[in-house]
Amino acid sequence: MSVNLPRLSAACLALLALYAVYQLVTPVVHADMASTSRPDNHGNVRVLNAKQGQVLYVTLSLPGNPLSVVGHFHNRRIPFFGTGEEGQFAALLGIDMADEPNTLGLKAEVSYADSMRQRVIAVSVAPEVFREQRMTLPKDKVEPDAASLERIAMEREKVQAVFAAFTPKRLWSEPFLVPVEGTITGAFGSKRILNGQSRNQHNGEDIAAALGTPVKATNDGIVKMVDDHFFSGKGVILDHGLGLYTMYFHLDTTAVKEGDHVERGQVIGTVGKSGRATGPHLHWGAWLNGSRVNPFSLTTLPLEKARH
Ligand SMILES: [Zn+2]
Structure with missing residues:
Protein backbone atom coordinates (compact mmCIF):
# COMPACT_ATOMS: atom_id res chain seq x y z
CA MET A 1 0.00 0.00 0.00
CA GLU A 128 7.60 7.70 22.40
CA VAL A 129 10.98 6.04 21.94
CA PHE A 130 10.70 2.54 23.39
CA ARG A 131 13.74 0.38 23.98
CA GLU A 132 14.31 -3.14 22.80
CA GLN A 133 15.29 -5.60 25.55
CA ARG A 134 16.77 -9.00 24.82
CA MET A 135 16.68 -11.50 27.66
CA THR A 136 17.46 -15.15 28.12
CA LEU A 137 15.25 -16.97 30.63
CA PRO A 138 14.58 -20.61 31.59
CA LYS A 139 12.58 -22.31 28.80
CA ASP A 140 9.54 -23.08 31.04
CA LYS A 141 9.18 -19.34 31.81
CA VAL A 142 9.06 -18.44 28.11
CA GLU A 143 7.17 -21.45 26.74
CA PRO A 144 4.69 -22.45 29.50
CA ASP A 145 3.15 -25.94 29.43
CA ALA A 146 -0.60 -26.54 28.90
CA ALA A 147 -1.50 -26.34 32.60
CA SER A 148 0.44 -23.08 32.99
CA LEU A 149 -1.23 -21.63 29.87
CA GLU A 150 -4.63 -22.38 31.42
CA ARG A 151 -3.57 -20.69 34.65
CA ILE A 152 -2.26 -17.63 32.73
CA ALA A 153 -5.59 -17.33 30.83
CA MET A 154 -7.55 -17.42 34.11
CA GLU A 155 -5.30 -14.79 35.68
CA ARG A 156 -5.81 -12.54 32.65
CA GLU A 157 -9.61 -12.95 32.86
CA LYS A 158 -9.60 -12.02 36.54
CA VAL A 159 -7.57 -8.87 35.87
CA GLN A 160 -9.91 -7.90 33.02
CA ALA A 161 -12.90 -8.34 35.36
CA VAL A 162 -11.22 -5.98 37.85
CA PHE A 163 -10.75 -3.32 35.13
CA ALA A 164 -14.32 -3.79 33.88
CA ALA A 165 -15.83 -2.79 37.25
CA PHE A 166 -15.98 1.00 37.22
CA THR A 167 -16.02 2.99 40.50
CA PRO A 168 -17.89 6.22 39.62
CA LYS A 169 -16.12 8.31 42.26
CA ARG A 170 -12.65 9.84 42.50
CA LEU A 171 -11.05 8.24 45.57
CA TRP A 172 -7.89 10.40 45.67
CA SER A 173 -7.27 14.10 46.22
CA GLU A 174 -3.49 14.47 46.73
CA PRO A 175 -0.67 14.08 44.15
CA PHE A 176 0.52 10.54 43.27
CA LEU A 177 3.61 9.06 44.99
CA VAL A 178 6.42 6.92 43.61
CA PRO A 179 5.76 3.63 45.50
CA VAL A 180 9.33 2.56 46.20
CA GLU A 181 12.77 4.14 46.33
CA GLY A 182 15.06 2.44 43.88
CA THR A 183 16.55 2.45 40.40
CA ILE A 184 14.11 3.17 37.59
CA THR A 185 15.03 0.96 34.69
CA GLY A 186 13.11 2.79 31.95
CA ALA A 187 11.44 -0.42 30.84
CA PHE A 188 7.96 1.06 30.18
CA GLY A 189 6.79 0.12 26.69
CA SER A 190 9.99 -1.75 25.86
CA LYS A 191 9.76 -4.37 23.15
CA ARG A 192 10.96 -7.59 24.69
CA ILE A 193 12.67 -10.41 22.91
CA LEU A 194 12.81 -13.46 25.19
CA ASN A 195 15.05 -16.33 24.09
CA GLY A 196 14.88 -14.87 20.57
CA GLN A 197 11.05 -14.62 20.47
CA SER A 198 9.16 -11.29 20.25
CA ARG A 199 6.76 -10.55 23.11
CA ASN A 200 4.15 -7.83 23.83
CA GLN A 201 5.35 -4.38 24.86
CA HIS A 202 6.19 -4.21 28.56
CA ASN A 203 3.13 -2.64 30.17
CA GLY A 204 4.70 -1.05 33.24
CA GLU A 205 7.81 0.48 34.70
CA ASP A 206 10.33 -1.52 36.72
CA ILE A 207 12.01 -0.13 39.84
CA ALA A 208 14.94 -2.19 41.12
CA ALA A 209 15.31 -2.22 44.93
CA ALA A 210 16.58 -4.52 47.66
CA LEU A 211 14.50 -7.56 48.58
CA GLY A 212 12.06 -6.59 51.33
CA THR A 213 11.95 -2.82 50.61
CA PRO A 214 8.46 -1.51 51.53
CA VAL A 215 6.11 -0.77 48.62
CA LYS A 216 3.63 2.06 49.21
CA ALA A 217 0.24 2.82 47.67
CA THR A 218 0.70 5.63 45.12
CA ASN A 219 -2.57 7.18 46.30
CA ASP A 220 -5.81 6.49 48.18
CA GLY A 221 -7.83 3.61 46.78
CA ILE A 222 -9.47 0.22 47.27
CA VAL A 223 -7.61 -3.11 46.99
CA LYS A 224 -9.29 -4.95 44.11
CA MET A 225 -6.93 -7.89 43.72
CA VAL A 226 -4.27 -9.73 45.72
CA ASP A 227 -2.99 -12.74 43.77
CA ASP A 228 0.04 -14.76 42.70
CA HIS A 229 0.49 -14.85 38.91
CA PHE A 230 2.60 -17.15 36.74
CA PHE A 231 4.53 -14.34 35.03
CA SER A 232 4.02 -11.35 37.34
CA GLY A 233 4.29 -13.15 40.70
CA LYS A 234 2.64 -11.82 43.84
CA GLY A 235 0.69 -8.68 43.12
CA VAL A 236 -1.79 -6.08 44.28
CA ILE A 237 -4.17 -4.01 42.13
CA LEU A 238 -5.55 -0.77 43.55
CA ASP A 239 -8.66 1.02 42.25
CA HIS A 240 -8.41 4.83 42.57
CA GLY A 241 -11.85 5.48 41.10
CA LEU A 242 -13.01 6.94 37.75
CA GLY A 243 -11.29 4.16 35.81
CA LEU A 244 -7.75 4.50 37.20
CA TYR A 245 -5.99 1.37 38.52
CA THR A 246 -2.38 0.89 39.64
CA MET A 247 -0.60 -2.49 39.82
CA TYR A 248 2.30 -3.69 41.95
CA PHE A 249 3.91 -7.03 41.00
CA HIS A 250 6.83 -9.39 41.68
CA LEU A 251 6.27 -8.70 45.41
CA ASP A 252 7.92 -10.80 48.11
CA THR A 253 5.05 -10.28 50.57
CA THR A 254 1.66 -8.56 50.46
CA ALA A 255 0.25 -6.62 53.42
CA VAL A 256 -3.35 -5.97 52.32
CA LYS A 257 -6.42 -7.97 51.35
CA GLU A 258 -9.12 -7.53 48.73
CA GLY A 259 -11.69 -4.92 49.77
CA ASP A 260 -9.29 -2.96 52.01
CA HIS A 261 -9.30 0.81 51.72
CA VAL A 262 -5.70 2.03 51.56
CA GLU A 263 -4.29 5.48 52.09
CA ARG A 264 -1.67 7.23 49.98
CA GLY A 265 1.74 6.06 51.29
CA GLN A 266 0.39 3.01 53.16
CA VAL A 267 2.66 -0.04 52.86
CA ILE A 268 0.90 -2.68 50.73
CA GLY A 269 3.77 -5.19 50.42
CA THR A 270 7.51 -5.60 49.93
CA VAL A 271 9.79 -5.77 46.89
CA GLY A 272 10.53 -9.30 45.71
CA LYS A 273 11.33 -11.39 42.65
CA SER A 274 8.26 -13.65 42.56
CA GLY A 275 7.02 -14.85 39.15
CA ARG A 276 9.23 -14.37 36.09
CA ALA A 277 11.82 -11.93 37.48
CA THR A 278 15.58 -11.96 37.12
CA GLY A 279 16.14 -9.98 40.34
CA PRO A 280 14.23 -8.10 43.05
CA HIS A 281 12.24 -5.18 41.60
CA LEU A 282 8.78 -3.68 41.63
CA HIS A 283 6.77 -3.90 38.42
CA TRP A 284 4.56 -0.81 38.63
CA GLY A 285 1.73 -0.50 36.13
CA ALA A 286 -1.20 1.84 35.57
CA TRP A 287 -4.41 1.29 33.62
CA LEU A 288 -6.60 4.30 32.88
CA ASN A 289 -9.96 3.84 31.15
CA GLY A 290 -8.63 1.36 28.60
CA SER A 291 -5.13 2.83 28.22
CA ARG A 292 -1.85 1.30 29.34
CA VAL A 293 0.02 4.32 30.66
CA ASN A 294 3.39 4.99 32.29
CA PRO A 295 2.63 5.25 36.04
CA PHE A 296 5.41 7.84 36.46
CA SER A 297 3.29 10.16 34.33
CA LEU A 298 0.81 10.27 37.26
CA THR A 299 3.48 11.65 39.61
CA THR A 300 4.12 14.81 37.54
CA LEU A 301 0.52 15.98 36.95
CA PRO A 302 -0.38 19.58 37.93
CA LEU A 303 -3.05 18.53 40.42
CA GLU A 304 -3.22 21.56 42.72
CA LYS A 305 -6.72 22.34 41.43
CA ALA A 306 -7.97 18.80 42.14
CA ARG A 307 -7.38 18.92 45.89
CA HIS A 308 -10.78 20.27 46.87
ZN1 LIG B 1 8.03 -5.23 34.70
Missing part, protein backbone atom coordinates in the same frame (compact mmCIF):
# COMPACT_ATOMS: atom_id res chain seq x y z
CA SER A 2 1.41 3.40 -0.91
CA VAL A 3 0.93 6.32 1.46
CA ASN A 4 0.62 9.88 0.21
CA LEU A 5 2.50 11.79 2.91
CA PRO A 6 1.87 15.36 1.65
CA ARG A 7 -1.86 14.60 1.51
CA LEU A 8 -1.78 13.16 5.04
CA SER A 9 -0.02 16.18 6.52
CA ALA A 10 -2.37 18.52 4.64
CA ALA A 11 -5.30 16.65 6.21
CA CYS A 12 -3.62 17.03 9.60
CA LEU A 13 -3.18 20.79 9.16
CA ALA A 14 -6.78 21.14 8.00
CA LEU A 15 -7.92 19.33 11.14
CA LEU A 16 -5.82 21.61 13.34
CA ALA A 17 -7.18 24.71 11.58
CA LEU A 18 -10.71 23.42 12.09
CA TYR A 19 -10.12 23.03 15.83
CA ALA A 20 -8.53 26.49 16.04
CA VAL A 21 -11.61 28.05 14.38
CA TYR A 22 -13.94 25.96 16.54
CA GLN A 23 -12.29 27.24 19.70
CA LEU A 24 -12.36 30.86 18.51
CA VAL A 25 -16.13 30.78 18.10
CA THR A 26 -16.92 28.84 21.28
CA PRO A 27 -16.62 29.89 24.93
CA VAL A 28 -13.15 29.80 26.46
CA VAL A 29 -11.72 26.31 26.91
CA HIS A 30 -8.78 26.08 29.26
CA ALA A 31 -6.72 22.96 29.10
CA ASP A 32 -3.81 22.26 31.39
CA MET A 33 -1.36 19.46 30.98
CA ALA A 34 1.75 18.04 32.52
CA SER A 35 4.27 18.83 29.86
CA THR A 36 4.36 21.04 26.79
CA SER A 37 1.47 23.05 25.40
CA ARG A 38 0.97 25.88 22.93
CA PRO A 39 -0.96 28.74 24.55
CA ASP A 40 -2.29 31.52 22.30
CA ASN A 41 -2.09 35.27 23.12
CA HIS A 42 -4.81 34.90 25.74
CA GLY A 43 -3.11 31.99 27.49
CA ASN A 44 -5.63 29.46 26.21
CA VAL A 45 -4.33 26.17 24.97
CA ARG A 46 -5.71 24.90 21.68
CA VAL A 47 -3.76 21.72 21.18
CA LEU A 48 -2.60 19.34 23.91
CA ASN A 49 0.72 17.75 23.06
CA ALA A 50 1.07 14.21 24.35
CA LYS A 51 3.25 11.17 23.96
CA GLN A 52 2.41 7.48 23.80
CA GLY A 53 1.90 6.16 27.35
CA GLN A 54 1.39 9.61 28.92
CA VAL A 55 -1.35 10.78 31.29
CA LEU A 56 -2.70 14.30 30.77
CA TYR A 57 -4.60 16.40 33.30
CA VAL A 58 -7.25 18.18 31.23
CA THR A 59 -9.46 20.94 32.65
CA LEU A 60 -12.51 22.63 31.16
CA SER A 61 -14.06 25.88 32.37
CA LEU A 62 -17.74 25.73 31.52
CA PRO A 63 -20.49 28.32 31.93
CA GLY A 64 -24.01 27.70 33.26
CA ASN A 65 -23.40 25.02 35.94
CA PRO A 66 -23.29 21.79 33.94
CA LEU A 67 -24.57 18.66 35.70
CA SER A 68 -21.90 16.36 34.31
CA VAL A 69 -19.18 16.08 31.68
CA VAL A 70 -18.12 12.87 29.91
CA GLY A 71 -15.34 12.75 27.34
CA HIS A 72 -14.69 10.35 24.48
CA PHE A 73 -11.24 9.66 23.03
CA HIS A 74 -10.74 6.84 20.53
CA ASN A 75 -13.42 4.42 21.77
CA ARG A 76 -12.68 5.17 25.44
CA ARG A 77 -14.99 6.86 27.89
CA ILE A 78 -13.20 9.63 29.82
CA PRO A 79 -15.07 10.68 33.00
CA PHE A 80 -14.65 14.29 34.15
CA PHE A 81 -15.01 15.37 37.78
CA GLY A 82 -15.81 18.74 39.38
CA THR A 83 -12.64 20.32 40.80
CA GLY A 84 -14.57 22.32 43.41
CA GLU A 85 -13.99 25.59 41.55
CA GLU A 86 -17.16 26.97 40.00
CA GLY A 87 -17.72 25.69 36.48
CA GLN A 88 -14.42 23.80 36.39
CA PHE A 89 -14.22 20.13 35.44
CA ALA A 90 -11.12 17.97 35.03
CA ALA A 91 -10.17 14.53 33.78
CA LEU A 92 -7.14 12.27 33.58
CA LEU A 93 -6.70 11.36 29.93
CA GLY A 94 -4.59 8.31 29.15
CA ILE A 95 -2.71 7.84 25.87
CA ASP A 96 -2.19 4.11 25.34
CA MET A 97 1.44 3.15 24.69
CA ALA A 98 0.38 1.72 21.32
CA ASP A 99 -1.90 4.61 20.20
CA GLU A 100 -0.97 5.67 16.67
CA PRO A 101 0.82 9.04 16.56
CA ASN A 102 -1.92 11.36 15.27
CA THR A 103 -3.98 14.45 16.11
CA LEU A 104 -7.54 13.73 17.17
CA GLY A 105 -10.30 15.20 19.29
CA LEU A 106 -11.17 14.60 22.92
CA LYS A 107 -14.92 15.16 22.63
CA ALA A 108 -16.52 16.27 25.89
CA GLU A 109 -20.30 15.97 26.21
CA VAL A 110 -21.52 18.62 28.64
CA SER A 111 -24.94 17.88 30.18
CA TYR A 112 -27.16 20.69 31.47
CA ALA A 113 -30.60 20.33 33.09
CA ASP A 114 -32.32 20.97 29.75
CA SER A 115 -29.67 20.54 27.06
CA MET A 116 -26.44 18.96 25.96
CA ARG A 117 -23.40 20.65 24.40
CA GLN A 118 -20.11 19.40 23.05
CA ARG A 119 -16.58 20.74 23.46
CA VAL A 120 -13.68 19.38 21.45
CA ILE A 121 -10.03 19.58 22.50
CA ALA A 122 -7.37 18.57 19.98
CA VAL A 123 -4.82 16.10 21.29
CA SER A 124 -1.64 15.63 19.29
CA VAL A 125 0.03 12.29 20.10
CA ALA A 126 3.74 11.97 19.33
CA PRO A 127 5.63 8.67 19.30
